């Protein structure tokens with residue numbers, strides 16, 4: 001009988017000591033994580049500000065809805081769910097290039 005053993009269908013975990021800045025706060029992350037997973041892990045659910053100035057949360061988690069737009073390294077409207085973390089990355093959750101910076 002042929003073996004049906006699973007062969008690495010998910011990414012192995014790499015470094016777990018990456019650090020990034022989220023709204024000025026230092027946060028640890030693991031290699032291969034998305035920005036959205038890090039934001040959720042630190043308790044942020046409403047991660048973005050839409051073009052109407054309202055705080056929104058991620059909806060699809062797969063790059064389609066654009067409900068997770070954040071500023072990354074000074075560039076606004078980056079999809080948190082589609083961006084893999086890098087060492088030293090700077091994430092700002094209350095920034096939208098259309099409505100400007102919004103304070104909660």
Ligand code: FES
Nearest residue numbers: 061063065066081
């Ligand atoms: S959650 Fe839908 S694009 Fe990121």
